[in-house]
Amino acid sequence: MKPIAITMGDPAGIGPEIVARAYAQAPELLRGTFVVGDVACMRRGAQVAAGGRPSLAVAQIEDIGEAAGVPPRCIPVLQCAPAAGALPPLGQVSAAAGRLAADAVLWAAQAALRGEIAGLVTAPLHKEALSAAGVPFPGHTELLQAQAAMHAGVAVEQMPVRMMLANDELRTVLVSIHVSLREALDAVTRERVLETLRITDRTLSALLRRRPRIAVAGLNPHAGEGGLFGREELDVIVPAMQAAAQDGLDLHGPYAPDTVFMRARRGEFDVVVAMYHDQGLIPVKYLGVEKGVNVTLGLPLVRTSPDHGTAFDIAGKGLADASSLLEAVRMARTLSAPSAQA
Numbered sequence: 001m002k003p004i005a006i007t008m009g010d011p012a013g014i015g016p017e018i019v020a021r022a023y024a025q026a027p028e029l030l031r032g033t034f035v036v037g038d039v040a041c042m043r044r045g046a047q048v049a050a051g052g053r054p055s056l057a058v059a060q061i062e063d064i065g066e067a068a069g070v071p072p073r074c075i076p077v078l079q080c081a082p083a084a085g086a087l088p089p090l091g092q093v094s095a096a097a098g099r100l101a102a103d104a105v106l107w108a109a110q111a112a113l114r115g116e117i118a119g120l121v122t123a124p125l126h127k128e129a130l131s132a133a134g135v136p137f138p139g140h141t142e143l144l145q146a147q148a149a150m151h152a153g154v155a156v157e158q159m160p161v162r163m164m165l166a167n168d169e170l171r172t173v174l175v176s177i178h179v180s181l182r183e184a185l186d187a188v189t190r191e192r193v194l195e196t197l198r199i200t201d202r203t204l205s206a207l208l209r210r211r212p213r214i215a216v217a218g219l220n221p222h223a224g225e226g227g228l229f230g231r232e233e234l235d236v237i238v239p240a241m242q243a244a245a246q247d248g249l250d251l252h253g254p255y256a257p258d259t260v261f262m263r264a265r266r267g268e269f270d271v272v273v274a275m276y277h278d279q280g281l282i283p284v285k286y287l288g289v290e291k292g293v294n295v296t297l298g299l300p301l302v303r304t305s306p307d308h309g310t311a312f313d314i315a316g317k318g319l320a321d322a323s324s325l326l327e328a329v330r331m332a333r334t335l336s337a338p339s340a341q342a
């Protein structure tokens, strides 16, 4: 079994401390993983996670093969880029921290695309810090899409990906992600909705080993109420669903966005396709940021992440919960099992 890489995230945030806490809380689950990032930042994270007790040791490894030889209760860390000159201050946006976070993700993406690791679990990075570091992508999803497209020698448009957020009760897949709400409305096109339905069906069929029951949220209040409150359902979403239904997809809706998540949570559907970022993510995060996992669908590699961000307000205070990161590791293991490959 190939190892899973855990990227450290933005070192000014809670990334390093939740990674260290995960190794302390769940050593069995973390067996066969290693961290990609900065050794000094991870040592600081391990001390924060220990909260005054002796912290786990951080063992610097030089290559992937060394991870398995690290003694128990040590965190294997691969220094993927030159070490940070000074530790980035906690809780602040900085280009230096954004650069360290990006370097780890780029390293792990390349390793995954070369087939050297089973997948990557990404601790949260800060999008403003990423931008300050000159990285031309808003988040992991777009960065990984670009890396995968380059690796495959195709244009980014030919490597369509989608964000899924999932917990035990609810899954949602988004038609668009890191764009303004105005742009998100323009992104509700027949082609994008159809592509989202197809990616959702393909990935969840592999995961569930049966066709998923896909509910589609409308865009407008009450899913347009027959055209009274907007026509996107009639003109865009239904035609996309009709095209997808020709391939046998199990589709339902479009339903009123304010009740479709409740219905899915009760078990009526396996997943809800949401028309934009907040429509889909609020219901999942509201159930608890400690439960959700972010999965990028459509990539030729496994990538999962906690559903929360860098939490600058609590970074370094020892308050951060590692549960979502642990769920992300569990999900990465499930998805990297041969039976789950789409």
Ligand SMILES: NC(=O)c1ccc[n+]([C@@H]2O[C@H](COP(=O)([O-])OP(=O)(O)OC[C@H]3O[C@@H](n4cnc5c(N)ncnc54)[C@H](O)[C@@H]3O)[C@@H](O)[C@H]2O)c1
Pocket (backbone or CB within 6 Å): 014, 018, 122, 123, 124, 125, 126, 127, 128, 140, 289, 294, 305, 306, 307, 308, 309, 310, 311, 312, 313, 314, 319, 320, 321, 322
């Ligand atoms: N996977 C990722 O890389 C990822 C995911 C979401 C957000 N982000 C980024 O993180 C940055 C900050 O985002 P935000 O402030 O909107 O959301 P956030 O999730 O960082 O914080 C929201 C609230 O939840 C709390 N919180 C978050 N994670 C927690 C944890 N593990 N334990 C305890 N409390 C926790 C925070 O303290 C804060 O009060 C932004 O740049 C955003 O884009 C990154």
Ligand SMILES: N[C@H](C(=O)O)[C@H](O)COP(=O)(O)O
Pocket (backbone or CB within 6 Å): 138, 139, 140, 141, 142, 177, 281, 294, 305, 307, 308
């Ligand atoms: N949209 C995600 C969320 O709000 O949880 C988050 O920004 C992470 O995005 P990436 O996985 O692309 O970094």
